[in-house]
Amino acid sequence: MEQKTKINAEEGKQDLVITREFDLPLELLFKAYAESELVEQWMGTKVLKLESKKHGSYQFETSHEGNVVFRANGTIHEFIPNKKITRTFEMENAPFPVQLEFLEFETITDDKSKLNIHIVYRTVADRDEVLKLPFAFGINMAHNQLQEILNKLK
Amino acid sequence: METRRDIFQAIADPTRRAIISLLVLQAMTPNAVAEQFHSTRQTVSKHIQVLQECGLVTSEQKGREIFYQIHPKKLKEVDKWLEPFRKMWEDRFDKLETTMKKYKSK
Numbered sequence: 584m585e586q587k588t589k590i591n592a593e594e595g596k597q598d599l600v601i602t603r604e605f606d607l608p609l610e611l612l613f614k615a616y617a618e619s620e621l622v623e624q625w626m627g628t629k630v631l632k633l634e635s636k637k638h639g640s641y642q643f644e645t646s647h648e649g650n651v652v653f654r655a656n657g658t659i660h661e662f663i664p665n666k667k668i669t670r671t672f673e674m675e676n677a678p679f680p681v682q683l684e685f686l687e688f689e690t691i692t693d694d695k696s697k698l699n700i701h702i703v704y705r706t707v708a709d710r711d712e713v714l715k716l717p718f719a720f721g722i723n724m725a726h727n728q729l730q731e732i733l734n735k736l737k
Numbered sequence: 738m739e740t741r742r743d744i745f746q747a748i749a750d751p752t753r754r755a756i757i758s759l760l761v762l763q764a765m766t767p768n769a770v771a772e773q774f775h776s777t778r779q780t781v782s783k784h785i786q787v788l789q790e791c792g793l794v795t796s797e798q799k800g801r802e803i804f805y806q807i808h809p810k811k812l813k814e815v816d817k818w819l820e821p822f823r824k825m826w827e828d829r830f831d832k833l834e835t836t837m838k839k840y841k842s843k
Contacts (some may be wrong), residue, residue: 586823586827587827587830588823588826588827588830589823590819590822590823590826592819601826603826603827603830605830605833605834605837606834606838607834607837607838607841611837611840611841612833612837614837614840615833615836615837621836621837621840624832624836625829625832625833625835625836625837626829626832627832698830714819714822715822716822717821717822717824717825
């Protein structure tokens with residue numbers, strides 16, 4: 584199966600590019616990023632604030648069993664409907680510095696569109712650490728599953 | 738053995754990641770690996786086969802037993818850890834697409 588989402592992260596660089604084509608008209612794709620209720624639905628997070636405009640800011644919060652497990656915020660530098668969002672993104676209570684994101688939205692056909700996200704990190708090491716997060720999480724999950732199995736055998 | 742699979746395929750699957758994390762600690766026989774999982778021996782051995790095809794795992798005959806071990810050089814190739822990161826975005830974007838298709842049809 585062809586991979587719809589492509590990541591381009593060149594060795595030794597402090598940025599990366601994420602590209603994805605959607606079976607959605609451009610307006611709908613853009614809306615998914617601009618409206619809080621929609622962001623909440625697909626990101627699976629609570630949107631405390633989302634001011635979709637130049638000099639606006641946003642704040643997300645995810646809870647699990649009543650505890651806040653993830654918080655992120657950022658400032659919107661550019662907001663051009665159906666075209667571009669430039670913003671910062673910062674995870675709260677995490678050892679990673681703020682990152683800069685350029686989101687570009689393009690039409691392919693009437694019902695197909697493309698999203699290009701260019702993320703710039705403070706250092707090469709910061710980028711590589713962020714890249715490793717999901718892998719580390721996967722390993723932990725595997726370990727936990729394994730631990731559960733081993734506990735059952737005891 | 739000819740490498741005909743992408744190394745990232747190897748780490749895309751949670752069972753295979755668990756097998757890797759076991760074999761990193763020590764070389765193990767096929768039975769010893771299979772005992773660690775709920776899945777059938779056949780399933781586990783299929784996962785090991787994929788790992789071998791990627792060159793991540795090699796086997797060595799010691800007496801009557803076969804031992805699987807990690808090929809450390811190959812494991813280093815995973816250094817970029819890119820596939821799980823890509824998968825995370827893929828899942829996220831899939832959700833975006835589904836959400837917006839539902840929204841549209843409202």
